[in-house]
Amino acid sequence: MNGIEEIIFEIISNSGEARSILMDVIQRAEKGDFEQSEVKINEAEKRLKNAQKAHFKIITSEAKKRQLPISLLLVHAEDQMMAAELIHDLTKTLVQTEKRIAQLEEKLKR
Template sequence: MEGLELISFNIISNVGSAKSMVMESMQKSRLGDFESAEKLIEEANKYLLIGEKEHFKVITQEAKEKNVELTILFMHAEDQLMSTVTLRDIANEVLENYKMMYDLKKIIEGKCQ
């Protein structure tokens, strides 16, 4: 395996790991384990960066040579990359929302005692 096929699989592999971590971070957020959720997102960002660097190789090649033949596999890899970046952004918002909810819950519980 080489060229665009290898790049595609590198993107899919790394982004898949990132996506799993992002999903787990949202579960941790829901349970109030904010520190773990933040660490998972940080770790996911490392995998996303690898995927983005692989993707940039293709963009650079196209800019230089103008002869990149796109495949369904590469389009799938791009789709996975873009959707995981979006999911990561949503996970960050979910994390912040759960933090606010937990803070509000503490305030309410403190006033009810």
């Protein structure tokens, strides 16, 4: 495996892990476990940053006029990273919505 392939797999791995963590966050938020949701969001954000740093290495290499072959793995890695970033944004919104619902339900009980 060459250096670029290692970077690509780093993107795929970190993006996939972030996505899995974020799906867990959604389930926790639906159950009202907001404290752990926040902890897990932070964990997912670290994974996303790792993926973004790896991706930046590829972008920097190309900017230095080093021609990189476009491979299916690279396309897959970028797709996984973009999907994880989108899920991250949506998850944060869903957690906030679940918090608001929980607060409203609490008010209705009074």
